[in-house]
Amino acid sequence: MASPPNVIVIGGGAAGFFGAIAIAEANPNLRVTILEASQQVLAKVRISGGGRCNVTHSCFDPSELIQNYPRGSKALRGAFTRFQPGDTVGWFDDRGIALKTEADGRMFPTTDDSATIVDALQLAASDAGVRVKTGTAVTAVKRVEADTPKFEVQLRSGEVMSCDRLLLATGSSPQGHRIAKSLGSKIEPTAPSLFTFNIPENKLTQLAGVSVPVAQLKLTVPGPDPSEKKAQTKLHQSGPLLITHWGLSGPAVLKLSAWGARVLKTSRYKAKLSVNWIPNQSLEQIQTQLNQAKQDAPRKQISNHRPFLFPQRLWEYWVHRAGINPETRWTELSKKALMGLSQELHQAAYEVQGKGVFKDEFVTCGGVSLKTVNFKTMESKACPGLHFAGEVLDIDGVTGGFNFQSAWTTSWLAGQAIAESLQP
Ligand SMILES: Cc1cc2nc3c(=O)[nH]c(=O)nc-3n(C[C@H](O)[C@H](O)[C@H](O)COP(=O)(O)OP(=O)(O)OC[C@H]3O[C@@H](n4cnc5c(N)ncnc54)[C@H](O)[C@@H]3O)c2cc1C
Numbered sequence: 001m002a003s004p005p006n007v008i009v010i011g012g013g014a015a016g017f018f019g020a021i022a023i024a025e026a027n028p029n030l031r032v033t034i035l036e037a038s039q040q041v042l043a044k045v046r047i048s049g050g051g052r053c054n055v056t057h058s059c060f061d062p063s064e065l066i067q068n069y070p071r072g073s074k075a076l077r078g079a080f081t082r083f084q085p086g087d088t089v090g091w092f093d094d095r096g097i098a099l100k101t102e103a104d105g106r107m108f109p110t111t112d113d114s115a116t117i118v119d120a121l122q123l124a125a126s127d128a129g130v131r132v133k134t135g136t137a138v139t140a141v142k143r144v145e146a147d148t149p150k151f152e153v154q155l156r157s158g159e160v161m162s163c164d165r166l167l168l169a170t171g172s173s174p175q176g177h178r179i180a181k182s183l184g185s186k187i188e189p190t191a192p193s194l195f196t197f198n199i200p201e202n203k204l205t206q207l208a209g210v211s212v213p214v215a216q217l218k219l220t221v222p223g224p225d226p227s228e229k230k231a232q233t234k235l236h237q238s239g240p241l242l243i244t245h246w247g248l249s250g251p252a253v254l255k256l257s258a259w260g261a262r263v264l265k266t267s268r269y270k271a272k273l274s275v276n277w278i279p280n281q282s283l284e285q286i287q288t289q290l291n292q293a294k295q296d297a298p299r300k301q302i303s304n305h306r307p308f309l310f311p312q313r314l315w316e317y318w319v320h321r322a323g324i325n326p327e328t329r330w331t332e333l334s335k336k337a338l339m340g341l342s343q344e345l346h347q348a349a350y351e352v353q354g355k356g357v358f359k360d361e362f363v364t365c366g367g368v369s370l371k372t373v374n375f376k377t378m379e380s381k382a383c384p385g386l387h388f389a390g391e392v393l394d395i396d397g398v399t400g401g402f403n404f405q406s407a408w409t410t411s412w413l414a415g416q417a418i419a420e421s422l423q424p
Contacts, residue, residue, distance in 0.1 A: 008163040012036030015390025015407040016169035022415020024128035037137035053114035057401040072395030172364035184382025188394040190366030193261040196356035199247030215241035216279035298331035377417035387414040
């Protein structure tokens with residue numbers, strides 16, 4: 001009896017597992033094997049979301065969802081009409097894993113433990129008959145000019161395996177990019193995404209831990225020639241802002257880092273940042289409120305009477321940054337000083353001097369160019385039989401569960417297409 005068609009999945013991460021399960025469940029006649037270089041599968045899932053795994057985001061409208069992808073949004077539009085966060089929730093629910101939604105839309109397992117997701121994926125893979133080989137690094141792949149098998153997969157051990165279809169789910173690994181390139185794909189240059197901003201200013205970093213619920217940020221990144229104003233990139237974001245021991249973080253900064261990932265790499269992470277601490281008020285409204293404080297508490301020291309509902313330490317910091325002696329009485333505050341303080345609240349200027357690490361989530365932008373991939377099947381246009389899923393592609397999202405969602409979606413699509421193409 002002829003042996004069943006053979007599928008190899010390179011990479012035992014989120015995309016590799018989800019893809020392998022999709023293939024094996026959709027076509028149980030196939031032999032599906034995951035080859036994982038390290039000793040542990042699903043390592044990133046385990047550490048994701050601060051150990052809680054932010055599985056997806058409660059955004060169920062594809063046109064809204066794609067707005068969270070600095071790279072890949074156009075290509076994902078159609079893909080999300082076929083598999084989107086609602087399907088992810090359903091997939092886990094079918095396997096007894098309930099997800100919950102936090103106030104900002106992020107979705108986690110109700111256990112708040114990434115092990116729940118790791119276990120579910122491993123169990124589903126095992127139930128579907130997927131074989132998993134750890135400690136099995138792939139060093140090269142050759143396309144064979146015969147009808148079947150189509151690929152020879154070279155392992156670091158020296159062994160060569162063959163298969164009829166290949167799913168490349170190697171994440172941001174340069175080895176995965178080299179394999180894709182050798183099979184005809186174009187590789188977009190890589191750059192880190194989702195990082196914090198280093199702003200070495202003592203008075204700011206002394207406030208580490210202080211946050212505001214909504215700030216409006218404007219980032220100006222110089223072009224290759226800093227004197228060339230036209231080459232500047234200007235980016236805007238708003239959202240929660242967190243002061244850290246190194247500078248600034250929080251969703252607003254992380255989103256800026258994602259949208260600016262490429263230009264910030266070119267500028268060596270040097271940029272100008274303007275922070276509007278009170279975006280729900282215009283400059284004039286802020287001035288009016290400060291004038292009101294002058295009338296309400298003329299004899300009080302500025303540091304002792306705060307007209308805004310922000311932490312006292314933050315208020316003192318703003319007063320200091322505006323160059324005002326905190327012991328000044330409100331009545332003594334000059335018009336010019338009041339204007340300066342209003343400006344400080346409305347558009348405080350900072351110099352970003354480098355990038356820091358956001359431990360809960362980070363990704364790499366760049367990878368397999370989407371132009372060389374058919375997004376209905378995730379198959380390479382240059383190499384029939386080769387499919388891609390997950391971070392190996394030039395797709396990345398902002399923080400909030402969007403990166404896993406693109407891994408689930410692309411691997412599910414690849415899985416359906418591979419299973420379908422090998423139907424007897
Ligand atoms: C600390 C951290 C926290 C994160 N938290 C979140 C989160 O909460 N929510 C979210 O949406 N996203 C999160 N992300 C991003 C998310 O983890 C990735 O987008 C996702 O893991 C990508 O899945 P993947 O399967 O494509 O790649 P990976 O998870 O990187 O898996 C690729 C696998 O391929 C293997 N491999 C590579 N090359 C070879 C080779 N030549 N041979 C064999 N095997 C190979 C690797 O060892 C790896 O196991 C986080 C990332 C990090 C780093």
